[in-house]
Amino acid sequence: MKIRATTIGTYTVTLTSPFVTSLRSVYEYPVSTFAIVDHDGINGIGEAVATPAIVGDSAIEIDRELHSLSMLLIGKELSVDEISSLSRTGGYHPSTIAAIDLALLDYQAKSHNQNIQQYLGISQNFISTDVTIPICEINDLEKIVTERSHFKTFKIKLKDDSLERNLSQLIRIKELQPDASLRIDPNQAWDVPYSIRFLEKLDDKGILIDYLEQPIDRYDFAGLAEIKKNSKTSIMADESCFSMNDISTLLEYRACDYVNIKLMKSGGYSNALAMSRYAIENGLQVSIGSMMEGNQGIYVAGLLAAAISPFYTHDLDAAWWFTDSKFSYVNGELRYA
Ligand SMILES: [Mg+2]
Structure with a gap:
């Protein structure tokens, strides 16, 4: 498509309660919007956070x-190839590239008189997802778990704390909902010895988890490999996995079993799809996740998850936290259509 004009805007998302991880606490945030329009008046809108x-x-x-990209793109042909070249060489944030990629995807769907789901040829209207249990006091867990009892899988955020306290958190959640599947995400807050000890303790207590996600610094690929080598528990890379190059490095180090792929890290749908396919071809399990995003981000991430791994339980609970969500969550499934 040839871009005649662009419009840049913003809207605010508010959450029902603060989303707290070891890296940040979020309650309200702006979503940037990027609209493109062609000479026939057909538009496409993309979002980024x-x-x-x-x-x-x-x-x-x-x-x-x-x-600055608007200045560059107005009057020019926009294509997936052009976007992927911008993302490789332009020095832009992947979130910015994601907004442009999603605008093009929305435009392509509209120019075929379809919505994005129809355009991508995805018939499934739902995807299974975990729900996050934020960093909190152990006494707050009963309320937090009860609010989430219709989910079957919990992603538990933990911080840099004593082994005992982090384990008690987990044991309490297990008591409150014994048949829930558990995932643990310290968001880089731990080091290698702590992570190995933590996994040993879980083993001793007979607590099974789906995976331990990004326990250590995102650039420490060797450390992640050491944790993986020393435990039977599966390891997931999240902050270590932004690009195709990162997946190659993770494979080279044999650093993980899973990768968490998100539109805002990879620069939109087309890059995320290519990365997911590459990871799967090389024996990694892909989980599609999201940041705390707007409705479009969750919708497209849900479609990507359905395209890549329709029966896996992904990481797409963001819209469950919205005070005003377009989507519903039923029995641990995001219903995006
Ligand atoms: Mg994570």
Whole structure:
């Protein structure tokens, strides 16, 4: 499509309660919007959110980059190839690229008189997801778990704390909902020895988890490999996995069993799809996740999850936290259509 004009905007998402991890606490945030329109008046709208603690961007930088890309793109042909070249060589934040990629996807669907789901040829209207249990006091867990009792899988955020306290958190959740599947995500807050000891303790107590996600610093690929080598528990890379190159490095180090792929890290749908396929071809399990995003981010991530791994339990609970969500969550499933 040839871009005649662009419009850059923003809206605010408010959560029902704070989303607290070892990296950040979020309650309300802006979603940037990027609209493109062609000479026939057909438009496409894409969205992006900033996650400074993870992506290193900011809402102001996304806005600035969208303005400078607008100058570059108006009057030109926009294609998936053009976007992937911008994402490789332009030095832009992947979130900014995601907004442009999603605008093109939305445009392509509209120019076929379809919605994005129809355009991508996905018939499944739901996807299984975990729900996050944020960092909290142990006394708050009963209320938090009860609110989430219709989910079957919990992703538990833990912080840099004593082994005993982190384990008690887990044991309490197990008591409250014994048949829930558990995943643990310290968001880089631990080190290698702590992670290995933690997994040994879980073993001793007979607590099974689906995976331990990104326990250590995102650049410590060797450390992640050491944790994997020393435990039977599966390891997931999240903050270590932004790009195709990162997947190659993770494979080279044999650092993980799973990767968590998100539109805002990979630069939109087309890059995330290519990364997911590459990871799967090389024997990794892919989980599709999201940041705390807007409705479009959750919708497209849900579609990507259904395209890649329709029966897996992904990490797409963000819209469950919205005060005003377009989607419903029923029995641990995101219903995006
Ligand atoms: Mg994570």
